[in-house]
Amino acid sequence: MAAEIKAPAYRQFSIAPAIQPGSMADTKTFVANEKIQEAIGFPPALVDDWHDRAIAKMGELLSKYRSFKVYMDACVHCGACSDKCHYFIGTADPKNMPVARQDLMRSVYRRYFTIPGKLFPKLVGARDLTREVLDEWYNYFHQCSECRRCSVFCPYGIDTAEITMAAREILNSIGYGQKYSNEIIGKVHKIGNNLGLPGPALTDTLEGLEEDVKEATGIDVRFPIDVKGAEVLLITPSADFFAEPHIDSLIGYAKVFHAAGISWTLSSKASEAGNFGMFIGNYQQLREIAMRVREAALDLGVKRVVVGECGHAWRVAYSFWNTLTGVGSGAADPYAMQLQKQLDHRYKQPMHICEVTWDLIERKVIRLDKEANDKHIITYHDSCNVARGSGMGDVFGGQFDIPRNIIRAAANNYVEMAEGTTREQTFCCGGGGGLLTDDLLDLRVKGALPRMEALHNVTETHGVNFMATICAICKAQFTKVLPYYGFDRRTVGGVHQLVSNAIRLGDK
Amino acid sequence: MTMTTLFAALFYLAALLFSVGLIYRIRDYARTPAPLVIPTTPAPRTVGGVAMRMAREVFFFESLFKGNLWTWAFGWLFHVGLALVLLRHLRYFIDPVWDWVIFIQPFGIYAGLVMVAGLAGLWARRIFVDRVRFISTPSDHLMLALIIAIALSGLFMKFVSHTDVIAVKNFFIGLLHFNLQALPSDGILYAHLSMIATLMIIFPFSKLLHAPGLFFSPSRNQADNSRDKRHLSAWAAKLESGK
Numbered sequence: 001m002a003a004e005i006k007a008p009a010y011r012q013f014s015i016a017p018a019i020q021p022g023s024m025a026d027t028k029t030f031v032a033n034e035k036i037q038e039a040i041g042f043p044p045a046l047v048d049d050w051h052d053r054a055i056a057k058m059g060e061l062l063s064k065y066r067s068f069k070v071y072m073d074a075c076v077h078c079g080a081c082s083d084k085c086h087y088f089i090g091t092a093d094p095k096n097m098p099v100a101r102q103d104l105m106r107s108v109y110r111r112y113f114t115i116p117g118k119l120f121p122k123l124v125g126a127r128d129l130t131r132e133v134l135d136e137w138y139n140y141f142h143q144c145s146e147c148r149r150c151s152v153f154c155p156y157g158i159d160t161a162e163i164t165m166a167a168r169e170i171l172n173s174i175g176y177g178q179k180y181s182n183e184i185i186g187k188v189h190k191i192g193n194n195l196g197l198p199g200p201a202l203t204d205t206l207e208g209l210e211e212d213v214k215e216a217t218g219i220d221v222r223f224p225i226d227v228k229g230a231e232v233l234l235i236t237p238s239a240d241f242f243a244e245p246h247i248d249s250l251i252g253y254a255k256v257f258h259a260a261g262i263s264w265t266l267s268s269k270a271s272e273a274g275n276f277g278m279f280i281g282n283y284q285q286l287r288e289i290a291m292r293v294r295e296a297a298l299d300l301g302v303k304r305v306v307v308g309e310c311g312h313a314w315r316v317a318y319s320f321w322n323t324l325t326g327v328g329s330g331a332a333d334p335y336a337m338q339l340q341k342q343l344d345h346r347y348k349q350p351m352h353i354c355e356v357t358w359d360l361i362e363r364k365v366i367r368l369d370k371e372a373n374d375k376h377i378i379t380y381h382d383s384c385n386v387a388r389g390s391g392m393g394d395v396f397g398g399q400f401d402i403p404r405n406i407i408r409a410a411a412n413n414y415v416e417m418a419e420g421t422t423r424e425q426t427f428c429c430g431g432g433g434g435l436l437t438d439d440l441l442d443l444r445v446k447g448a449l450p451r452m453e454a455l456h457n458v459t460e461t462h463g464v465n466f467m468a469t470i471c472a473i474c475k476a477q478f479t480k481v482l483p484y485y486g487f488d489r490r491t492v493g494g495v496h497q498l499v500s501n502a503i504r505l506g507d508k
Numbered sequence: 509m510t511m512t513t514l515f516a517a518l519f520y521l522a523a524l525l526f527s528v529g530l531i532y533r534i535r536d537y538a539r540t541p542a543p544l545v546i547p548t549t550p551a552p553r554t555v556g557g558v559a560m561r562m563a564r565e566v567f568f569f570e571s572l573f574k575g576n577l578w579t580w581a582f583g584w585l586f587h588v589g590l591a592l593v594l595l596r597h598l599r600y601f602i603d604p605v606w607d608w609v610i611f612i613q614p615f616g617i618y619a620g621l622v623m624v625a626g627l628a629g630l631w632a633r634r635i636f637v638d639r640v641r642f643i644s645t646p647s648d649h650l651m652l653a654l655i656i657a658i659a660l661s662g663l664f665m666k667f668v669s670h671t672d673v674i675a676v677k678n679f680f681i682g683l684l685h686f687n688l689q690a691l692p693s694d695g696i697l698y699a700h701l702s703m704i705a706t707l708m709i710i711f712p713f714s715k716l717l718h719a720p721g722l723f724f725s726p727s728r729n730q731a732d733n734s735r736d737k738r739h740l741s742a743w744a745a746k747l748e749s750g751k
């Protein structure tokens with residue numbers, strides 16, 4: 001990025017910007033090199049017959065995914081979604097309007113798969129798949145964080161994320177993959193986690209953490225790893241092991257388990273909750289990455305699988321794990337039953353750490369001293385994948401209320417951000433969906449605009465100085481982007497960071 | 509008489525393409541697997557809840573209401589108007605006419621006007637809102653023009669130059685019984701009917717597929733029960749047996 005990256009100005013009124021065609025046309029995330037591509041079984045570079053193979057792949061996906069097929073046909077161009085994307089709001093590039101992003105794909109779909117598009121391309125906006133169109137796909141389908149905000153407002157629920165996933169799957173299948181996501185997927189397979197943290201380093205880190213917590217509290221809080229027969233297997237994003245502020249939430253989980261007397265363990269095999277297979281729309285990758293969790297659960301013989309603070313990982317765990325690996329309940333097939341027989345179905349499988357903690361708070365198994373968080377005036381940022389792609393607690397909207405309940409139980413000062421920016425209408429942090437890379441920093445800063453506006457408002461009106469969230473990507477993105485908007489980077493933190501501050505450890 | 513034959517042929521063709529095309533599409537949607545659970549959450553947890561969500565979408569355009577009030581208002585007026593107008597037209601196809609169809613006749617006329625107003629509002633948005641203009645294709649404009657023209661030609665026959673509705677009814681009842689009856693020779697009526705046939709023909713090939721599409725949209729028609737029930741599509745199950 002040659003030009004200096006600057007945050008866009010806050011809008012006077014929260015209305016959509018006037019369109020600026022082409023303003024982000026040149027924003028192109030780094031392309032994966034041969035080594036990265038081959039490591040995960042994709043062609044090393046753009047293949048010669050990319051055109052035919054792309055169309056064939058598209059046909060295959062149309063026959064495998066009802067979402068993709070129906071969404072290609074159903075859009076009426078009503079425009080209801082057009083001002084709902086944070087990337088459009090932040091960049092004003094009309095191709096970042098969800099419907100226009102879909103149309104990059106839909107125009108090609110019409111040309112090759114529909115009669116009107118074959119006969120009258122101009123009339124119905126159909127286009128040949130040229131090299132220019134392919135590059136446009138690459139650029140704009142890597143300016144979508146797959147946050148699903150658009151799907152909330154579409155009268156047919158058209159989810160642009162599904163189309164972005166299909167596009168990335170097609171691009172990967174012809175050797176035109178993204179460096180960031182594919183490199184990370186390679187690391188998960190090779191080392192076991194997204195950050196490439198090898199087993200011994202992980203053990204060291206955890207030992208260090210035990211010492212730190214002992215020093216701070218005088219209590220022996222354990223951070224066990226690979227313990228057979230533990231009750232709970234905790235699957236958490238690898239950023240929790242050493243990134244700031246993530247690590248403070250990991251300490252929080254450990255304290256919760258300690259205070260409640262629940263035996264738990266991490267796994268060196270599945271030392272990563274994140275699953276970038278979803279971001280690239282590749283079912284095999286999605287499944288293989290999830291499979292590590294199944295294997296770890298079987299190896300360690302645990303009764304429960306619990307997931308740490310990570311947005312997309314929770315979507316994958318909550319919505320997909322049962323399908324992909326049988327981590328869940330209600331299976332009738334031997335494959336999934338093998339695991340499900342082992343699990344304790346008095347608890348939901350898998351369970352979110354927030355569900356665990358809230359249940360313990362409600363049952364008064366753990367106690368929190370709210371005063372410990374009095375220096376914070378707190379607001380809560382709903383992470384998109386938790387909000388719109390998962391649930392919690394088996395009650396409608398539990399994914400919104402449970403984290404808030406925990407915060408209220410752990411602190412005295414809590415403030416909501418403006419309606420229309422929270423709960424199911426929450427704005428993405430701007431770094432999700434495989435875009436959390438420095439080569440897209442300009443886009444990330446701009447895409448954070450709507451959230452930063454909402455945060456700015458509550459800092460002005462209520463003096464908010466802490467934004468809690470339960471996503472590793474949100475935490476990393478905000479830590480990076482907050483300073484561009486004049487906030488302290490430590491404004492963002494985890495929900496279990498607050499729990500960690502407030503939980504009573506000694507007198508149990 | 510030649511016009512009568514021509515229109516009879518046109519309507520048989522239109523009815524055939526419409527029904528075969530639509531059935532083909534619906535079967536295609538129904539057969540395409542949905543491998544992952546992807547309702548836009550928070551979502552209902554039961555089939556009954558999903559039916560309620562869908563009903564709210566179909567009858568009230570719930571999501572659109574959250575999305576854009578103007579588009580919702582114009583769009584909803586148009587569709588409610590259209591629904592009433594279509595029901596009103598039942599009198600041309602059944603004999604004796606059911607009581608409730610007789611009852612809605614006067615409302616059907618206002619509905620025609622409301623429908624045109626709604627369409628005009630939608631078209632205005634298409635022309636004047638820069639974002640919507642950017643995404644509009646020629647076919648989007650033509651579709652609006654076509655439906656407005658159908659409505660206006662219908663209203664013209666109601667309010668300005670009456671056509672022989674008894675004869676029109678005989679023509680359509682005749683079509684249903686494969687017994688050709690003369691269609692009144694009336695330019696406006698010809699225009700009205702040929703545009704309707706056109707709409708029927710393009711229905712299964714155009715964005716009008718939004719109507720069946722809604723019912724097949726996984727983000728709306730799936731229940732949020734992934735932790736309690738294993739959801740496995742046929743092609744995904746094959747991956748397991750291969751392992």
Ligand code: HEM
Nearest residue numbers: 076078155565566569572579582583584587630651652719
């Ligand atoms: C299940 C039945 C249907 C539902 C739920 C439905 C719903 C909707 C919704 C929510 C919109 C977007 C808002 C708007 O632009 O009005 C729309 C647009 C549209 N609908 Fe329907 N619709 C249905 C049936 C039909 C039928 C039978 C027609 C036949 C002519 C039709 C014609 C249109 C047209 C032309 C538009 C686009 C308007 C524009 O260009 O702005 N719809 N529909």
Ligand code: SF4
Nearest residue numbers: 085144145147148150
């Ligand atoms: S999924 Fe999110 S990022 Fe992608 S187009 Fe929709 S609103 Fe924008």
Ligand code: SF4
Nearest residue numbers: 075076078079081154
């Ligand atoms: S809201 Fe849905 S139907 Fe309307 S333009 Fe967007 S994707 Fe298309």
